[in-house]
Amino acid sequence: MNVLLPPTVVRGMKIFDINKFTKLISVPAIEVDTQNIASASKILKNQLLKFTNFKSIRDSGSNNYKRVFLLNPLKVRSFDDLNLPFASPEHFSHTDVKLTYDNWKHDEILRAILPESSMLTSYSAIGSIVHVNLKPELLEYKNVIGQVLKDKIKGCKSVVNKTDNINNIFRNFEFEVLSGSSDLQTSFKENKCIFELDFSEVYWNPRLCTEHERILEKLNAGDLLYDVFAGIGPFSIPASKRGCTVLANDLNPNCCKWLNVNKKLNRIKDDRLTIINKDGSRFIIEDLKAHLILYSKTLTNDNDNKVHVTMNLPAIGIEFVKYFNNLFEWDEISDSFLPILHIYTFVKTNESYETGLHLVMAEHNIKEEDAQEIIRVRNVAPNKEMIRITLQTTKEMLCKSSVKRKTEEQENENPKKTK
Known part of the structure; x- marks a missing residue:
């Protein structure tokens, strides 16, 4: 089991609950003198613990002249996995790290929630609007999907789901707002030009x-x-x-x-x-x-x-x-x-x-x-x-x-x- 993934308890979530994403994990850590931070950063760049909104290099609570490097437990198990000439085994330890909803990207969260047999494979971004076309088997998760996409996609104001085919003379389609504002006016750039539209009135495919x-x-x-x-x-x-x-x-x-x-x-x-x-x-x-x-x-x-x-x-x-x-x-x-x-x-x-x-x-x-x-x-x-x-x-x-x-x-x- 990958300890870096969101908690398994969120699998099948249909009503969004941000608290269920909180998770405590034990990770390896190495303490480094401040004069060696640049060298350590270069050596350990592929072994650092990396998450969204997460600092892998932190102050040492006990010593102002040292920094703590938090490491990926899937890549580092002991001091012997490191190649730091200026460090010693006594500087190596394990520490608990708290992960929350803020630390995972939208695709990581949705993979943890949705059935493995039916994932959300794509979406379209039109300015501040994110447009999805959910398969029937994902409709029971639509509110959670909308919330996650709105939270995680930068600049997103509204998430809409297509509910019907383009079958009228004006080329627009029926949709529902899954999350965010029902005001679907937005602007964006394409081919060095500015475009503005109301997504409820016209068709656009980025x-x-x-x-x-x-x-x-x-x-x-x-x-x-x-x-x-x-x-x-x-x-x-x-x-x-x-x-x-x-x-x-x-x-x-x-x-x-x-x-x-x-x-x-x-x-x-x-x-x-x-x-x-x-x-x-x-x-x-x-x-x-x-x-x-x-x-x-x-x-x-x-x-x-x-x-x-x-x-x-x-x-x-x-x-x-x-x-x-x-x-x-x-x-x-x-x-x-x-x-x-x-x-x-x-x-x-x-x-x-x-x-x-x-x-x-x-x-x-x-x-x-x-x-x-x-x-x-x-x-x-x-x-x-x-x-x-x-x-x-x-x-x-x-x-x-x-x-x-x-x-x-x-x-x-x-x-x-x-x-």
Whole structure:
């Protein structure tokens, strides 16, 4: 049994009791003269007794010229385990040390409380809010879990548990506050930008930070970004600050509210970021189309800027690709400014990732060879992955009557002979 772990009596605790974490243990100790403290610290650094909020080197109560080094009993059993040339066996002893709730980290405490077969494996921190997604078998421990996380995670104000799937048009979910304040407004930083939100009103997943960075690395000043499902702006806000022109859309009016807040917080000008509140299909058909037609007419073909479209609504986002089919007339859009689509979707991996990917692509008439890039973003659940498909659109895809126009052009180049 590891004497350094929390007391076994806390196993199965469902009502939080801080007193049950108090524990007295016997540990080895060595007394060292003050002039040798630096040397002893270097020699004993891997053998010290280490806990949160705990001093391993303490004053000697009987001698102001000595310090007591408290040692790990799992690593030191006798004086012979030490390599201190300036100490002798009479300076070695054992002493009792009192440990409390304050001395263990949240994961150590939760491992001691929860059943070994069902541990809390992860959580997400969004500013001052900690978000967990508890398995059914952990729900009876939810109040204790909430209390421990709130106490132990620095800056935590509230702990919330997701109680339902994201199954509404606004992409937020039902939740309950396990511990702390029910005021879920918070702020945080990502990609050198400040974001503010109310977690009860909008969706945010900090685990997508790396993917946000991947997209931002593809953007250059002067590029155009259409953010079809913008949320509170993880793509739109930093892209605007990089010098892109951005049209950001979201159906959830609360997302647009916080997107406007974040626009002001990051001092982004109106001509750099336009915020729109409508369904993604209407945004594509109306706003994206009109803006891109105007954009194509104002720039020359030798312009190096690119057009990007982010579609981060993985549950249904890939279904919106169809709205790009025959969106333009042939002469309304320049060959130089054909949009690059960044499409997010889910892949079921019951059989294999490759099989799941093939089924998704086939269902939406996307050829794998036409994809510039396919990225596995993250595991969402057992047998389910979130991916990104980056697709360069073509005029044949975007424009009406492209086949007819090609035929007419060929006939003009090779007129039929007449009698």
